[in-house]
Amino acid sequence: MADPAESLWAALHGGSSPLVVVFYGDLGLRERALAEVESLADPAWPILRVATLGEAQVAPPGHLVLLAPDDERSTVQDLEGLRDVLRQRDVPVVLFLVRGGGGARVLAESPSVMSWVREDALDPEEVSRIDPEEERALFLREVGVTPEEWLAEHRDDSLVDTRSLGILYRARLLER
Amino acid sequence: MWRALYESHEATRELGNDQPDVLLRDRIKELVRRKHCHMRFQGKVDYKADTARGREEIWVKGAETGSMGEPIPLNGLPALRNARLSLAATLDKRRGYLRSFTVRLEGRAPGDRPLLISVEMDEKPMSNGACGHPLIHCHVGPDHEAAPEIRVPMPPVKPWDALDWVLAQVVPDWEPAPWASVLPPPKKNER
Numbered sequence: 351m352a353d354p355a356e357s358l359w360a361a362l363h364g365g366s367s368p369l370v371v372v373f374y375g376d377l378g379l380r381e382r383a384l385a386e387v388e389s390l391a392d393p394a395w396p397i398l399r400v401a402t403l404g405e406a407q408v409a410p411p412g413h414l415v416l417l418a419p420d421d422e423r424s425t426v427q428d429l430e431g432l433r434d435v436l437r438q439r440d441v442p443v444v445l446f447l448v449r450g451g452g453g454a455r456v457l458a459e460s461p462s463v464m465s466w467v468r469e470d471a472l473d474p475e476e477v478s479r480i481d482p483e484e485e486r487a488l489f490l491r492e493v494g495v496t497p498e499e500w501l502a503e504h505r506d507d508s509l510v511d512t513r514s515l516g517i518l519y520r521a522r523l524l525e526r
Numbered sequence: 527m528w529r530a531l532y533e534s535h536e537a538t539r540e541l542g543n544d545q546p547d548v549l550l551r552d553r554i555k556e557l558v559r560r561k562h563c564h565m566r567f568q569g570k571v572d573y574k575a576d577t578a579r580g581r582e583e584i585w586v587k588g589a590e591t592g593s594m595g596e597p598i599p600l601n602g603l604p605a606l607r608n609a610r611l612s613l614a615a616t617l618d619k620r621r622g623y624l625r626s627f628t629v630r631l632e633g634r635a636p637g638d639r640p641l642l643i644s645v646e647m648d649e650k651p652m653s654n655g656a657c658g659h660p661l662i663h664c665h666v667g668p669d670h671e672a673a674p675e676i677r678v679p680m681p682p683v684k685p686w687d688a689l690d691w692v693l694a695q696v697v698p699d700w701e702p703a704p705w706a707s708v709l710p711p712p713k714k715n716e717r
Contacts, residue, residue, distance in 0.1 A: 355547065356587070359569025382545055389551040390568050393559035478575045478582070485574075509644065509670040512612055515628060516585065516595020519614040522626065522649070523576060523583040 354474035359390045361472055362414075362444070368436035369429070371457065371471035373449040379475075380446055384416050386474060387444050395441055403428055406443050407435055415443040422453025429463050449473060486524050497521035528656040531679060535647070535661035538682035539623040546615055546624075547573050547584045549686035553693065557600065562697060567598045571613065580620025586613045597632070606641065606696045609633035615685050616649075625649050627685040631692050632669075640668040643695065645680060645688040662688075 352360065361370045374383035388397055395414040400406050402417075403425055409415045419425040425445070436443055447453040457463060457471065464471075489497055500521045504510060510518050551571040557563040570587040572594075588596025597610035615627035630644040644665040653659035663677040683691065693700045 353572040353574060353587075355551070355572040356569045359566070363565075363569075382548075385545055385548045389548045389555060391555075392565060393555050475575075478573055479577050480574050482576050482578065509646070509665055509675065511670045512595075512597060512610070512630060512632065515612055515614055515630070516593055519583055519585055519595060519616060519628075522616045523574065523581055 352477075354472075354477040355386075355390060357472055357477055358387060358474060362387070362390055362442065363392070367466045368433075368439045368442050369463075369467050370442050370444045371467050372444055372446050373454060373471060373473040373476075374446060375449055375475055377448065380418055380448070383446055383474070384418060387414075387416060392441075403432060407432055409443075411439040412441055414441050416446070417443055418446045419453075422447050422451055423456050426453045426456040426460065426463065430460070433466060447471075449476075480523075482524060485520075489520060489524055493517055497524040498526065501525055528660075531660055531682075532651075532656045534682040538662070538684060539625075539647075541617065541622045541624060544684065546617060546685060547571060549684075550584065550613055550615075550689060553686060553689050554598075557693070557697070560697070562600045562602050563598065570598060575619065580618055581625075582617040582619050584613070584615045584617070586611070597630070600631075600633075603633070603696050604698065606631075606633035606635060609696070613685070613689065624684070627688070629685055629688040629692055631696065633696075642667055642669050642672075643692055644670070645683070645685075645692060647685070 358372070372383055372387060374380050384399065391397060391414050395412065397416065398409050398413045399416045399418065400409065401419055406415050406417045417425070447457065486497065493500060497520070500517060504518065551568055554563060554568050554571055558565045558568060567586070571584065572587055573582055573584045575582040585594050586598050587594055588598055595612065595614060597612040600609040600611055603609050610632050612628065612630040616625040618625055624647060626649045627647045628644060630642065632642045635641040642665065645662070646665065647662045651661065659677055660679040662680040662683060664680050666676050666678060680688065690702045
């Protein structure tokens with residue numbers, strides 16, 4: 351599976367469906383999710399933040415619309431009726447839903463809506479999670495030593511070559 | 527002075543509400559807008575997290591193999607050909623601070639001279655002391671092995687500030703802090 355930013359970027363810029371769905375952890379993290387999507391947008395796209403489907407419906411087709419509704423359940427329930435309108439857009443609408451919330455549950459029970467969501471619904475926080483043991487085993491296979499052994503050998507090197515930068519930072523993530 | 531610099535470097539580890547990946551990616555987005563970088567590299571500033579231990583790693587995934595840490599190419603820089611930008615950072619998300627970062631630009635300067643500029647924040651004090659090896663320092667030289675190894679002391683910059691500084695050296699008109707926004711307004715008598 352691709353990493354979170356790569357997955358989000360692919361969803362924003364690929365496919366023909368007009369809707370991207372992004373899950374976030376809790377209301378306190380919603381702003382961070384919006385900022386993340388904005389940072390991945392085409393610099394040429396004007397960005398519009400809206401709170402209702404009505405606003406999303408009338409947004410200019412070339413704008414990236416970030417829909418962060420207060421009533422997520424009703425928003426998802428009303429989505430199907432707007433499919434043809436949203437299809438006219440050049441740039442997708444991104445709908446933000448709290449993980450496990452009412453909107454997310456309605457979405458999971460709406461196969462017809464899910465069929466026109468790009469790249470499935472994305473949960474960047476979940477996608478970013480590694481299995482440390484799996485990653486350590488992969489590191490050992492690829493590099494030939496454990497992260498701790500690699501760091502011990504290189505810790506006093508003041509500057510690693512660029513090819514080793516990826517290994518250095520992987521080791522720092524996995525180091526026990 | 528060196529103690530004060532060290533303390534300011536340690537203080538800069540605090541992240542607060544900063545989103546490092548977004549702030550780094552915003553600079554890549556601006557490079558895309560200025561046509562120095564392909565848009566797909568916005569999606570290559572990525573991250574992985576060991577949530578059990580509260581650690582997160584941010585890095586670029588490069589052009590050729592898509593491997594973590596592989597640099598991304600920048601083009602159209604008048605003073606640097608074959609420019610390659612590497613970004614990486616380690617965060618302690620649980621405690622909300624930076625453990626380390628690297629912002630590195632390499633390429634060929636006029637006369638085909640190799641050039642490397644690498645701003646580094648160390649995880650902890652290294653070498654003998656805070657003067658020769660400040661926590662946040664910048665290597666400048668032809669490559670990572672050149673002697674003597676120059677470590678220019680940096681101000682207390684976060685990785686995105688370091689990226690701004692590195693880009694300001696080579697990208698025309700890259701200036702996030704124009705003097706008009708920095709200098710105090712002239713006093714009444716001076717007008």
